[in-house]
Amino acid sequence: MTASVFFGCTFIAFGPAIALFLFTIARDPLRVIFLIAGAFFWLCSLLLSSLVWFITVQISNKESSSQQKGLLIFGVVLSVLLQETCRFGYYKLLKKANEGLLMLSAEETMPISIRQLAYVSGLGFGFMSGAFSMVNILADSVGPGTIGIHGDSQHYFLSSAFMTMAIILLHMFWGVVFFDSCEKQHWWSLAVVVISHLLVSCLTFQNPQYVGSLVPTYIIVFLVGLWAFFCSGGSLRNLKLCLTCKDKDFLLANHRPR
């Protein structure tokens, strides 16, 4: 539509991701490297799924509409599965790398914990996924026109931006939960992650009824966020302590030398 819509949608979609990057990742070069590697792994999964999609579309019957719809659903499901597979592959790679890093470094403790790696890799997945979802749309939002001349809904740009923000946050939470369940060998929680990813992707088939796809997605974001919070060592007690500003006492108490 114009520059104001462009900047508005950019901030909505990438605001949390930028804030997270600035405050938690930008200072530590090791985290930056792992973030970029995570983004690369997401790109690999996209490459594989788009190859499969391209081949299947070429050999399919382009006239048959039901076949094309089925192909689309198949494409979505395949892509979700490939992403989670790449996430698992990245986890395996990071475990191996951590051992190697430990051997090389001078200190005794690991420079970066697996929990931090989970968060960073999830955010890397989220960045790249958000970029691919949103950049094309942002480029067209700069022009003077808005969607609607063929009868579509006007709120396309806004809802795409909110969806992208949800996806980025979700990828981050899923990363944390995924790595944690791999560490603890809780395979059922792994399955829940994959199922929730599939659910969110399939919710987008509701578009253009944006309310029908955005509201459930944000509910899922909240739930998975809570789960990730508990997985990464948070608890209600800690939260209450922080919010009522009694955290200093707690820290002093906990770090009392024994």
Add this chain to the structure above:
Amino acid sequence: MTGRGPGTIIGFPHKRKLVTSIKLFLFFCLSDVSCNSVAQKIYVELNNTVPCVRLLNATHQIGCQSSISGDTGVIHVLESEADLEWPLSKGPNPPYMVLLESSLFTKSIMMKMKNASSRVAGVVVVPKTSPPEFSPHTTCPNENTGVYTETYDHNLAHCNTTVWNPRGNGLSYEEFDFPVFSLKEDNETEVIKQCYFDHNRVVNGSGLQYPLCAMQLFSHMHAVTDTATCMRRSSMDFSTSPVMVCDPLGGYNVCAFIRPYNSTAFGHKENESVVIAAARLDSKAFFLEDSTGAEGSVSGFVTLLAAAQALCEATQEAPRTRNILFAFFHGEVFDYIGSSRMVYDMKNNMFVIDLDNVHSILEIGQVAVRSGTNLFLHSDPVSRRNNTVHDEVRGSEMLLFVAHFSQPLPPSSFQRFLRARAIPGIVLADHQTDFNNRYYESFYDNAAHLNLTYPSNLSPEEQLEFVTDTAKVTQMLYGFLVRSNNSWFQAVMAPELKDILQPNPPQYYVGVAKSSHQANALTYLVQYLLANLTGTATNLTQSQCKKPDELPNESTYLYSYLWVQGMVPPNSTQRESFCVRTAVRLVKAVSPAFDLGDYVSKEYSTWTKSQWKFIKARIFLVASRDLEMLTLGVGVAVLFTSLLVTYFVSTKADVLFSSVREPNNAAY
């Protein structure tokens, strides 16, 4: 991965629509068309547009200009002149893009919009029915470059005696700083009107509801001010390939002698006396690419072509002492480019004859719109004060009506010859005083203006053969005014040029002078037609036709040899091509001002056309400013909130994410 694969971006409420759009999108993606489904959902590109472009001369710039990133405006379909208040003052969403029908495309409406150009983003004209009269040209065409200047005769200058084009409103010579486009009446216009009726109509006097239907026009012109400025800017680039900002107008004149001379020997020819029979080739309109010129130019040169054929046949049998030069001048509308060039060449010994060889001049002007069979003969009163000139002219006043003795010549190429020397001459026209042509130099001067209609059930070939008495003339009129791609024109053209024949009439606008030896379609048509009508068919083969000098009886000094396609015989598909020997030549017609480097010349034409990068038009919906600001506000709020929360979380991370260890000795 979200379900936002290729299809879900399009997402329609009904499954069938969703899937159709998937099909469409996939079709476009996989067929190598630029694949941007989001842009396709926003914009509808308009392809059949004709823009108004910028022309410059020694003192002015005329035409239209858009800003460099296009001009956007809310569409408003104008219903009457009173409705103009809405875009100019009352409408709440300026700027407006005004859509006019041809009956409202008048000078008063355009000038009102020009004066309020902050509220008008552009104008789009949809040509429909012809108005009763319309001429965007000036009332006194070519008044400064004809022969009637203050020094020649004060009373006749500036159309003091006769105003030739009284209906002229001068719209073509105005300067607009918004773009003006013309659309053909077809599906695209329907799409625009549908979009307007769906979104932009005022309901019950209340304000309009966003989103509104808008249009964006791109026609940014590079040249400004006048020819001297743009030529100076063009040559300022010191690289090997200079960047031109504007191009001089020009083309080629088509010339043919009945008895040809050696084309390499320029200058005066002893004891040679030549009568020049002249006609004008080009014409123009407000939208230059839409130039038709039925009465303005076609009537004249088609008559001359028919006369050339008849005279050539007659002089074969009985050769005369005096030679005849058939000259078809191009670029005459723009201050006599072609004829001024020929006079300049003659004066400077750059043409095969010079002004001393010219005995007299006969010009055929506008001859088609006649009441009865009246044809008038115009002559120049000032040169007739000379007795020899007067006697010559008197001799020709036989069967025709004569215009008043003291009336000056209408705008004609003959005036340029008179500017150089007092030569006897006449101009034939269908008007006694002012023009009979109600659509002089406008888009409506077309086949319908000449009542050139055919019964609707005829095929193109049948229309070509739909003859009255003078077969060749009606066939020529058909080819030049209705459809140039017909069997006769195909037969007379060269094989490599057959693509210039289209299902439409050719363009009559002179165009820019190309540096390569390429003329425009009209020039080639007239050249090959004249060759067919006045030349002789030979038995040469194609390779001999390219190099005829090796043969004993042929000479490229006197003749030019053209290989033409020929007719298709009834029972075969191969054309019988042959070589035509003809005296027709193309002579360069670019204003001498550009050779002399005098870009402020008052003597010669200095018209140039600006260059541009691209010209396009598109329609789309625009959202209200409030929604845009809301989006920006929400975005900034989200960003700040997330910055704050992240800062809070990252500083308290030790506490928030510590693993729960119950201290054995409770803290107090």
